[in-house]
Amino acid sequence: MQALGMNTMPTDEQILPGMSDASHASVPEGCPSPLHVVAGGTPAIASVQAPGDHSKHGGSIKPFVPAVKRSVFVKVNLNNPEYASRYQQCVAHALVWSRTRLEGYYKAEYNSFRSRKQQAKSKHIKFDDSLKDFRDWLVHLGPWPADQLTVHRMNNYKGYQPGNLKWATKTEQTEIRKVTKWHDVNGKQMTTKQFAKLLGVSYTCLYKRLRRGWTAQRLLDSSKKNTGIKAWQFPDNLAYHLESQYATRKYFPQSRLEWYITYLEKMLKKANLVLPEEKSKQELLVTELLKAEALRDSYLKAHEEQVALEVELIVAALSHSQVTASGAADSGLAEQL
Numbered sequence: 312m313q314a315l316g317m318n319t320m321p322t323d324e325q326i327l328p329g330m331s332d333a334s335h336a337s338v339p340e341g342c343p344s345p346l347h348v349v350a351g352g353t354p355a356i357a358s359v360q361a362p363g364d365h366s367k368h369g370g371s372i373k374p375f376v377p378a379v380k381r382s383v384f385v386k387v388n389l390n391n392p393e394y395a396s397r398y399q400q401c402v403a404h405a406l407v408w409s410r411t412r413l414e415g416y417y418k419a420e421y422n423s424f425r426s427r428k429q430q431a432k433s434k435h436i437k438f439d440d441s442l443k444d445f446r447d448w449l450v451h452l453g454p455w456p457a458d459q460l461t462v463h464r465m466n467n468y469k470g471y472q473p474g475n476l477k478w479a480t481k482t483e484q485t486e487i488r489k490v491t492k493w494h495d496v497n498g499k500q501m502t503t504k505q506f507a508k509l510l511g512v513s514y515t516c517l518y519k520r521l522r523r524g525w526t527a528q529r530l531l532d533s534s535k536k537n538t539g540i541k542a543w544q545f546p547d548n549l550a551y552h553l554e555s556q557y558a559t560r561k562y563f564p565q566s567r568l569e570w571y572i573t574y575l576e577k578m579l580k581k582a583n584l585v586l587p588e589e590k591s592k593q594e595l596l597v598t599e600l601l602k603a604e605a606l607r608d609s610y611l612k613a614h615e616e617q618v619a620l621e622v623e624l625i626v627a628a629l630s631h632s633q634v635t636a637s638g639a640a641d642s643g644l645a646e647q648l
Contacts, residue, residue, distance in 0.1 A: 375406050377450040378441045384477040385453040394456065401454045405446040413445060419455040423462050424448045427471055437470030452476060494527055510534040511542045513554050540610035543568040568607050575600040 381389075381398075389395045404413060414421045424445050431438040442448050452462060456478050463479040464471065493500050501509065507517040510530055520530060545553045545567055557570055579596045586592055 375446050377402075377405070377447055378444070379447050379451045379473050381453065382451050382473070382476060385451075388453075388456065394453075398453045401449055405449045410445060413449070417449065417454065420449060420452075421445060423455070427462055431471055437472065439470065439472035441473060442471060452478065496527055496531070506530075508544075511544060513558075515554075539614055540566045540568055540607065543606070543610070545571065568603060568610070572600065572603045572607060575603060 385398060389398065401417070404416065408416070428438055428443070430436065442451060451473055459480055460478040461481075461484075462476055463484045465475050465477060469475045492503050494503065494506050496506060496509065503517060503521070504514055506527075507514045510517060511534060517530070525533075543566065544550065545557075553571070553574070556574075557567060560570055575596060579593065579600060582589075582593050582596055
């Protein structure tokens, strides 16, 4: 969203009462000012009654004092008279309305606020305490500017904190993201995801090894050990779901294929209990289990054949060396005689 118009940009003191030497907020019609100024220019909190909000004690509520200032995104777009008006009204609502009323009126903004808090928790990203109140979130980021815009962190290395957030389109977010990491693998350029697939390891495993300083050659040398059954990977449509569970396995040397067979057996037992009449779903599990078992047997058979071949090669080599040594001994003895 580009800023429009050339109106004089209002200052933080004009918009955010309760911060610095603020006086009065721009309040929508029918909503009394939440602050009054006492001697010396210091704002004092006055009891007000917001339209439609009533408490058990005569409808008097305590006005909200913001803990944050407006973002750079808001400052730039305040040049747009229409957006400036919406923002001032949004701040005025945040000052006197209850959280419940705000969440209902600013649904898009609240959904964004809630989803970002959930994302921060699930991905262990810091969510600044000063933004944990939805009213502060509104004051800092302002109302939803337009469709297709979502709240974005400008620096992925920082969390959800004042100064690092803005409303942005998907295109802008893609441009802001970290540059894709490329790796030179035997003269071919690969992304980390492609390299992980080539090595037969998970993306997380490869990422951690790269962070520890592993070179591409060391990774390639290490991957040579992953052959046969050890190189088998989960089906693409199940990998995201199963990799995390496989990482917590109790028996560490167990290959993914062996673990997958055990997992399918457990799921089949549960299906017999939970879905006793849905035979078609049980048959899908049975078919996949039989397929996995057949694949495991083929890997084991190929491994046994490889071991037998190696044994024969070693025995043949040792036999040849013994015959050679015996012949040399006999030749030496004949010369002595």
